[in-house]
Amino acid sequence: MPDADTLLDARGIGKRFNALTVLSDVDFAIRAEEAVGIVGPNGAGKTTLLNVLSGAMPADAGHILFAGQDVSRLDAPARCRRGIGRSHQIPRPFGGMTVFENLLVAARTGGNAHGAAAYDRCVDSLRLCGMLPFANRRAEALALLDRKRLELARALATAPRLLLLDEIGGGLTDAEAAELVDIIRVIRGRGVAVVWIEHIVHVLVQVVGRLVCMDGGRVIADGPPDTVLRDAAVIDAYLGSAAHDHPVG
Amino acid sequence: MTQITVQRWTPAAIAFALAIAVVLAVLAAGPLIFPAGFTERLTALFVYVILGAMWNALAGYSGLVSVGQQAFFGLGAFVAILLSNAGVPVYAALLLAALAVGVLSLPIGEVMLRLRGGEFAIGMWVLAELAHLLVNLDPLVNGETGTSLIALDAVPAAARRADTYWCALAAMTALLGIVFLLLRGRIGASLQAVRDDEQAAASVGVRVLATKRVVFVLAAAGCALAGALWLATAITFQPRAYFSVQWTAYMIFITLVGGIGTFEGPVLGAVIFFAVETLFGALGVWYLVGLGAAALLFALFAPRGLWGAAQRRYDLRLLPLGFHVVLPTTGRIIR
Known part of the structure; x- marks a missing residue:
């Protein structure tokens, strides 16, 4: 049973792509x-x-509890x-926007931050991930490793608990x-x-x-x-x- | 650390905005100082600017490539006639028609916005053909016989010309203002995220459908207002002329040549289109072939358009839609 400390509790998760079963009865907490x-x-x-x-x-079977x-x-x-924030295995940057703007969308929508608080969170995430020097660069101009770092920084800007x-x-x-x-x-x-x-x-x-x-x-x-x-x-x-x-x- | 600042307005941007205000002030005096023919041509230019700005908001900022925007252009003109015939004062009818088409676009968007990429483009084209056929069924329009904006036909030509000019100028200014504020705000950044990668946008919290809906309704209402204004200059309404795909072709030309995905681009594109039309419009079919070829060449070899290329080359940041991070150590903007 999940204790009071459990943040995410997924039970009996199943997923099929047509005939192919990709997940069957997965429990993950x-x-x-x-x-x-x-x-x-x-x-x-x-x-x-x-x-x-x-x-x-969506899952085909099972339930997911997050924060109860x-x-x-x-x-x-x-x-x-x-x-719940995430990064993608193959980076999915917003290519036409600058690195900073990539984070700002995340901070303002997923992170529900406004004004200067949103700016501060983005700058903080960029600094933590070593991306501050690229803040004004268009994301499509980044090399692969920097795109991966952008994935991480952008996910962080949503202020995730998970x-x-x-x-x-x-x-x-x-x-x-x-x-x-x-x-x-x-x-x-x-x-x-x-x-x-x-x-x-x-x-x-x-x-x-x-x-x-x-x-x-x-x-x-x-x-x-x-x-x-x-x-x-x-x-x-x-x-x-x-x-x-x-x-x- | 707080020394890092985010810059939006720059001195150059403020100067540019003031220059725009001066140009608008001069244009506002238009009918009093310009010859009648030029006043009429400028009214057409304002309509082109509206069309370009709307298509750019859709395709350039939201990734919604519509080849059926003439649906809303035609419906705007048609609804304006219906309202005027029902007794609404004629200029109020133009605005109300745009709002009505905006409301009508909500259920349309619920279907269209679930389509992706090429499906959306084709869906919009089908919609335009459907709207054309439905309007043709109206006994008032009576197929391609058409009808006219009778209420405005009764007004003396000079007064009509000036009033329509001012309406078009006000509509253009208001719509550009709305697009500017929209793109500059939270929705603008979310729209661009959706344009660049829908799944990634959803993963950072962007409500994809709701975000697209805003720009879809705005572009529908804007194109409808353009159609209603066009009706006010032409008076006659023949469905074939208003529901023609050429209107969307103009929008594409204006946006691609001016600079897709830049705010200023479509304004420049509309001025170029206006000049080209004035010089070569009499050539008929070859003029249209030339327009198409030019748009194609731009799409292939200068995909950022004239304004986009100039922005890159001279590092222009005039109207502040984006965000620039200024680091304190060097005091200059890093890139």
């Missing part, structure tokens, strides 16, 4: 201020789970306004990954709960206190990182094969 990593092979349903939690696509209220039927903007991150660490050098870890730690220090999908497990475990492993649309392990990474099913489904495809640390 996270406490306030907790950080959870999600790992699993490609096609495990990780991004779909994030899409269902953020409201980008049923948000299952709310669309993405409504969930964002209640405090931040859903989808592979923002892919392609980073060790130094850049260390910077990213520092940024996520600051975000956690502000009391934001974080769900982070990432293949780079050694980076992930520096931040998260709990690891969830998915395979074939199901959760196959959920617990402390050490335990999950030693789980036979996890090694079989993910780490064994991933050792060839992905740096797992």
Whole structure:
């Protein structure tokens, strides 16, 4: 049962794309201020789970409680306004707007901030993510890594209570990954709960206190990182094969 | 830290706004100082500016590419005739017609705005054809026989010319003002976000459909007002002339040549279109071919249009729609 601390509680989530079952009977809960990593092979349903939690696509089955209220039927903007922010695996910047304006839309709509308070929040997010020097640049002119940082900064500008991150660490050098870890730690220090999908497990475990492993649309392990990474099913489904495809640390 | 400031109005922007105020003041005296023929031509120019600004608000700022805006242009003229015939004072009928078409566009938008990209464009075209056919069914219009704005036909030509000019000038100024305030405010930024990526906009809290609805209704009412004003200059109403796709072709030309997605672009585009029409309009079909070719060349080789290119090249930021972050360390704007 969820305790009073539970921020998000998803039960029995199912999702199909025509004949293909992408998520089946997934339970996923996270406490306030907790950080959870999600790992699993490609096609495990990780991004779909994030899409269902953020409201980008409706679930076919199950219920989602956020801060004690049923948000299952709310669309993405409504969930964002209640405090669920997300980044996208393939960055989706507002290309025709400046970096600052990208954040301002987020701060004013999802974050419900006005006037100078909205400006301050955007500047703060840009500074935290190291994007302040690009504030006036059009987003379409950014390189891929800066687009990923923009995803993070823009999600932060909505002042989320729960931040859903989808592979923002892919392609980073060790130094850049260390910077990213520092940024996520600051975000956690502000009391934001974080769900982070990432293949780079050694980076992930520096931040998260709990690891969830998915395979074939199901959760196959959920617990402390050490335990999950030693789980036979996890090694079989993910780490064994991933050792060839992905740096797992 | 508070030293970082966000700049909107600059001295150049203020000077530009004052210059616009002076131009508008001179134009306001138009019928008193210009020859009759020129007054009439300027009225047409004001209508072109309205059309360009509306299409740009749709396509340039909201990603809604409509090839059926003539639906609202024609309906505006038609409803103005209905209202005038019902006894509404004729100039009030023009404004009321625009508002009525704006209201009518709400249910239309509920259907159209669920379509994406090319589907929306084609849907709007179908809508325009449908509106044309329905208006033709009205016994008053009697197919392509048409009708006329009888109430205005009774007014002496000089008074009519001046009054219509002032109405068009006021309508253009008011609509440009509304577009400016809309784009400068919260909705403007949300619209651009929707234009650039709907799903990402939704993910940061933008209510996509509600945001599109605002600009759709504004553009419908604006194009309807343009149609009603055109009726006031032409007096006669033949459905074929008002529901013609050429009106949307003009809007596209004006927006693409002037600069899509810039506030000032369509105004410049309308002036260019006006000049081209004045010089070459008599060439008939070849004039239309030339317009189409020019719009195509701009779309291919100068997609930002004249104003967009100038803005880039000379780093112009005149009317302040965007936001510029000024960092204190260097005292200058970083880019």
